[in-house]
Amino acid sequence: xxxxxxxxxxxxxxxxxxxxxxxxxxxxxxxxxYHRLYEKAKTDPQTFWAELAATELHWFQNWDTVLDWQPPFxxxxxxxxxxxxxxxxxxxxxxxxxxxxxxxxxxxxxxxRTLTYAQLHxxxxxxxxxxxxxxxxxxxxVGIYMPMIPEAAIAMLACARIGAAHTVVxxxxxxxxxxxxxxxxxxxxxxxxxxxxxxxxxxxxxxxVDKALAKGSVPSIAATLVVKRTGQEIQMQGDRDHWWHxxxxxxxxxxxxEPMDSEDLLFILYTSGSTGKPKGVVHTTGGYNLxxxxxxxxxxxLQDTDVYWCTADVGxxxxxxxxxxGPLSNGATTVMYEGAPRASNPGCFWDVIxxxxxxxxxxxxxxIRAFIKMGDEHxxxxxxxxxxxxxxxxxxxxxxxxxxxxxxxxxxxxxxVDTWWQTETGGIMITALPGAIPTKPxxxxxxxxxxxxxxxxxxxxxxxxxxxxxxxxxxPWPGMxxxxxxxxxxxxxTYWEHIPPKDGQYTYFAGxxxxxxxxxxxxxxxxxxxxxxxxxxxxxxxxxxSALVSHPxxxxxxxxxxxxxxxxxxxxxxxxxxxxxSASDELLKELKQHxxxxxxxxxxxxxxxxxxxxxxxxxxxxxxxxxRDLVSGVEISGDTSTLEDRSVLEKLREG
Ligand code: WT7
Numbered sequence: 068x069x070x071x072x073x074x075x076x077x078x079x080x081x082x083x084x085x086x087x088x089x090x091x092x093x094x095x096x097x098x099x100x101y102h103r104l105y106e107k108a109k110t111d112p113q114t115f116w117a118e119l120a121a122t123e124l125h126w127f128q129n130w131d132t133v134l135d136w137q138p139p140f141x142x143x144x145x146x147x148x149x150x151x152x153x154x155x156x157x158x159x160x161x162x163x164x165x166x167x168x169x170x171x172x173x174x175x176x177x178x179x180r181t182l183t184y185a186q187l188h189x190x191x192x193x194x195x196x197x198x199x200x201x202x203x204x205x206x207x208x209v210g211i212y213m214p215m216i217p218e219a220a221i222a223m224l225a226c227a228r229i230g231a232a233h234t235v236v237x238x239x240x241x242x243x244x245x246x247x248x249x250x251x252x253x254x255x256x257x258x259x260x261x262x263x264x265x266x267x268x269x270x271x272x273x274x275x276v277d278k279a280l281a282k283g284s285v286p287s288i289a290a291t292l293v294v295k296r297t298g299q300e301i302q303m304q305g306d307r308d309h310w311w312h313x314x315x316x317x318x319x320x321x322x323x324x325e326p327m328d329s330e331d332l333l334f335i336l337y338t339s340g341s342t343g344k345p346k347g348v349v350h351t352t353g354g355y356n357l358x359x360x361x362x363x364x365x366x367x368x369l370q371d372t373d374v375y376w377c378t379a380d381v382g383x384x385x386x387x388x389x390x391x392x393g394p395l396s397n398g399a400t401t402v403m404y405e406g407a408p409r410a411s412n413p414g415c416f417w418d419v420i421x422x423x424x425x426x427x428x429x430x431x432x433x434x435i436r437a438f439i440k441m442g443d444e445h446x447x448x449x450x451x452x453x454x455x456x457x458x459x460x461x462x463x464x465x466x467x468x469x470x471x472x473x474x475x476x477x478x479x480x481x482x483x484v485d486t487w488w489q490t491e492t493g494g495i496m497i498t499a500l501p502g503a504i505p506t507k508p509x510x511x512x513x514x515x516x517x518x519x520x521x522x523x524x525x526x527x528x529x530x531x532x533x534x535x536x537x538x539x540x541x542x543p544w545p546g547m548x549x550x551x552x553x554x555x556x557x558x559x560x561t562y563w564e565h566i567p568p569k570d571g572q573y574t575y576f577a578g579x580x581x582x583x584x585x586x587x588x589x590x591x592x593x594x595x596x597x598x599x600x601x602x603x604x605x606x607x608x609x610x611x612x613s614a615l616v617s618h619p620x621x622x623x624x625x626x627x628x629x630x631x632x633x634x635x636x637x638x639x640x641x642x643x644x645x646x647x648x649s650a651s652d653e654l655l656k657e658l659k660q661h662x663x664x665x666x667x668x669x670x671x672x673x674x675x676x677x678x679x680x681x682x683x684x685x686x687x688x689x690x691x692x693x694x695r696d697l698v699s700g701v702e703i704s705g706d707t708s709t710l711e712d713r714s715v716l717e718k719l720r721e722g
Contacts, residue, residue, distance in 0.1 A: 079466050083473070084505045085482045089455070093368045093502025101503040101513070108517035115517055116545055120144055120357050123364075124396075125158045127326040130353070134543065138573035139563035140550065141543040142330050143354035150324035151333060151356045152228035155395035156188040157324060164371075168400045171374070172217050173419050175264035175406035180217060184398070187221070189320045194218070194225035194311070196318035201256050201290040201309065205230030205325055208335065210254040210288075211381075212236045212245055212272055214263020215405040218294045218311065219381045220391045222258045223334075227352075230325040231255075232332040234347070237382025238263055238270060240667040242278035246285060248337050251347055252552065253287040262297035266409045273301045280307075329353030335552045336384055338490040339607035340561060341578070341596035347552030348384075348490050355493050356396060358546025362494040362515060363393030366484055367427050368456060368501050376402035377429040377458075378416065384490040385460055388546075389429060393494070408434055413441040417449035428476070429458035429486075431603040435468045436633050446475055456501055458484040461603035462635045463591055469508035487511040487538075487591050489577060490605075491562065493546030496520060497589050510588045517544055520589065522581045527566040527574055532585045537595065539566060540575040547575070597691065599628035599636050604669045606638070608691065611672065614665035615640060618658060620648040625681050625689045626672070629698040637673035639698045641681055641719070650677035674698075682716050684709040694719075 090096050095104065108115040113133040120130075130147030159165065169187045172180045182190065203209060209226050211233050213219035219235075226233040234252040236245050249257065259276045262269040273293055280288055293303070294311045303310070327333075333352045337345040363369060367389075375394055379385035381403075394401035402423060406415050416438070420428060438446070457477050464472075464485055473483055482501035488494060496518050497511040504512050514520040519541035521529050530536040551558040565576035580592040594600065597608040608626040615624035623643045628636035642658065644650065655675050663671050682690045693716060696703045703716070710716065 079507060079509050082505050082507055083482070085502050086480065089482060090502040092370070093500075094365050095368075095500040095503045098503050098505070101500055101516070104516040105514070109519065112517055112542060116143070116357065119361055120147075120353070120545075123360055124149060124154055124353075124357055130329060136543055138568065138571065139559055139575075140555070141354075141547060143351075143545045144329040144357075147329040147353050148326040149329065149353055149356065150228065150327050151352055151392060151396070152191060152224045153324035154356055154360070155224060155392060156184060156191060159184045159398045160188060162398070164398045167398070169395060170217055170220060170401055170403060171423055172403045173405065173422075174216070175267070182217060187217075187224075190217075190221050191224040191228060192320045192322035193315050193318050194221050195228045195322045196320075197292060197309075197311065197314040198225055198231065198256060199229060199322075200314060200318060201292060203229065203231050203256050206332075207231045207255045208252045209233050210236060210245070210249045210252065210257040212238060212240075212257060212259045212276060213294070213381070214238050214260055214265070214270065214272065214296055215380055215403055216260065216263070216294065216296055217403065218258075218260070220403065222292075223381070223387070223391055224395075227333060228322060228324050230327050230331065232334050234335040234337070235382050235387070236337070237380060237667075237669075238265075238272055239380075239382070239669050241664055242275040243665050244667055245275060246279035247344065248347075249279060249285045249288065251337075251344075252335050254285070255287055256290050256292060257288060258292045258294070260294040260296040261301045262299055264297065264405055266407055267411055269297050269299060271299075271301075277302060277304075327352045330549070334387065336387065336490055338384075339598055339605050339610055341598055341607060342609055345607070345610065346554070346557060346561070349549045349552050350493055350546075351549050354545030354547070356392065358494040358544065359388040359393035360396040362546075363389060363399070364397050365500055366486065366495055366498050366515070367429070367458065369394070369397050369399050369427070371398070373426040374400045374402060374423050374453070375427040375429075376404070376419065376423075376425045378404060378431070378434065379429075379460075384493070388494050408437050408441070410441075413438075414445040414449060417446045417451060420451055420454065421449045424453040426453055427456045427458070428454055429460065431461040432459055432464040432468055433462065433602040433633065433635055435459070435464070435472050439468060439471050440633065443475055451476060451478065454478070454481050456484070457481045458486055460486045460488070460495075462600050463593060464509060466508035473508075482506065485509075485511045487579075487589065491548045491577075492544075493548065496540070496544075497591075507588060510584070510590050512588050514589075517542075522583050522589070523566065523574070525566065527569060530582075533582055535580060535582050535592070537565075538577040538579040538581040538589070538591065540577070541572070599626075599638065601628070601631075601636050601638060601669065602634040606666075606670055610666065611638060611640065611662060611670055614662045614670070615642055615658060617665060618661045620644055620654060621658065623681055623689070625691055625694055627691050627695040627698055629673070631673070638670065639674045639676065639694075640672040641676050641678050641694060643678055643681060676719075676722075678719055680712070680715045680718075682719070683711050685711045
């Protein structure tokens with residue numbers, strides 16, 4: 068049970084075919100069908116996407132151009148008018164789905180709720196009217212800082228309905244991180260809850276919002292809208308804070324969906340990069356709606372009778388695309404779960420599957436590894452026979468965990484889709500189509516139709532079979548991010564200039580290392596930049612370093628990822644201290660807590676090592692690469708000739 072090593076992956080050549088029965092009933096039934104679709108999309112992408120947009124979505128007004136590509140800026144379905152909340156709700160109300168379960172919710176303490184499409188529509192309309200009542204207008208931004216309760220999805224759909232962009236901030240982020248994101252997005256209103264359940268304790272969300280907004284530090288904020296979840300005492304500020312249940316009693320349930328331009332801002336979602344502060348990834352309406360819709364339909368092979376469950380949090384892109392928008396646009400039944408795997412409830416996921424007869428289950432390798440450790444007796448004591456398809460996302464999955472997932476959870480009968488994608492891509496990019504593409508444990512297999520993914524070198528040339536290189540995409544796709552909010556230059560630099568554009572051909576640089584095998588299958592190896600992936604959460608090493616140096620005791624900090632059995636990677640920080648401070652256990656604890664306060668518990672370093680000096684180049688740059696090798700316990704590789712003082716490294720090695 069460990070992260071895939073290059074050796075284990077190179078030896079991995081098992082091939083698993085879907086059963087004939089699965090393929091026969093699937094949307095995409097054979098490898099030939101996949102290749103036909105892929106070729107069609109490659110030869111004539113505009114017709115491919117236009118046909119899907121016309122048949123799969125409802126438009127208030129047709130577009131006049133499918134794609135306007137001014138690299139690296141894309142516009143899809145130009146001048147088309149639609150509303151994603153209409154596509155997720157209203158259009159199902161005139162069909163039998165009106166009374167179908169849209170959302171099945173399980174709370175951590177054991178409470179639950181089911182909302183039909185008609186009921187969800189009604190609540191979204193009321194929520195939208197409540198937002199309007201608080202002054203939110205088309206074009207405004209709304210912050211959402213919520214636990215995993217139905218109102219999180221309702222708030223997102225309500226924003227989309229009235230043309231306000233949402234910016235969801237994961238409930239595990241600190242008040243400081245929340246404040247930075249609200250300031251950058253110039254949010255007018257924050258939607259939150261009194262608290263949320265997290266591993267048997269209450270996360271005081273409203274209290275964090277109060278801290279984030281203290282002393283008018285987010286000038287754009289006019290109001291907050293607070294959902295009652297946990298019921299503990301909270302401070303409500305007279306003219307600023309409003310209870311959702313109080314407004315709900317007064318607002319109308321009539322709120323027609325605003326016709327939005329295809330390229331109108333749908334949401335901003337902040338994600339970590341290799342430099343500076345987190346960037347606001349911008350997604351717009353039409354292309355995102357189509358891309359999440361069609362990927363959900365084909366990759367999860369959604370059938371109308373399915374109960375579908377993605378275990379992500381709505382604070383991440385996976386929750387946006389594959390709990391809320393993709394499934395609801397397809398009229399599916401989507402499950403939402405507030406709890407998390409924890410020692411006190413090692414069977415919690417399997418209970419939800421048994422209780423609701425979940426057919427399609429989508430989770431992260433880090434969760435799978437945690438469950439392996441908790442023991443097979445927990446899944447074995449539950450009836451998991453409803454499952455017919457499994458998925459993974461967020462990080463490479465090691466073949467051993469893949470096989471466990473297939474055997475113990477899938478009973479050997481369920482295909483597994485290992486889905487590679489990013490906040491920036493909007494939806495899944497490389498994946499098996501479960502009825503069509505045979506799988507290999509540890510490989511995300513092949514690109515989705517319309518996605519011209521390749522493994523290339525830094526000159527932009529494709530590398531040979533089984534050679535390592537950089538994961539890249541050659542052609543724009545509807546779900547792609549449009550820009551970095553407020554910083555188009557950063558968008559260009561970060562994603563489109565690593566590979567020098569040639570003859571007007573721009574290549575999207577994903578930041579991942581990968582190789583393709585002799586069958587063209589992709590094997591994603593992990594980030595090649597200063598981004599680390601801790602338990603499926605993406606963090607910038609520089610962000611954690613800035614948090615550390617903002618503490619008065621810290622002179623310099625260098626943060627690297629260390630391979631970890633359970634979390635994939637763990638955070639190791641090297642710090643040097645200001646003259647008047649000396650190393651102690653207390654200071655160590657304080658520094659960890661300081662990072663939690665600045666960013667959130669997900670960024671808490673597993674280890675902090677005090678050092679006299681950090682390894683630097685002669686020009687003064689910290690050589691993180693050497694520290695990475697050091698903590699990984701591997702031989703220090705690569706060029707060390709630029710190292711200014713070799714003894715620094717020797718000292719660190721001695722600990
Ligand atoms: C990074 C994106 C959108 C998915 C949730 C994370 C890694 C994601 C896989 C996979 C190997 C994966 C990559 C990517 N990643 N899925 N199936 N196999 N690596 O979204 O926070 O934007 O992180 O997650 O390194 O670049 P994110």
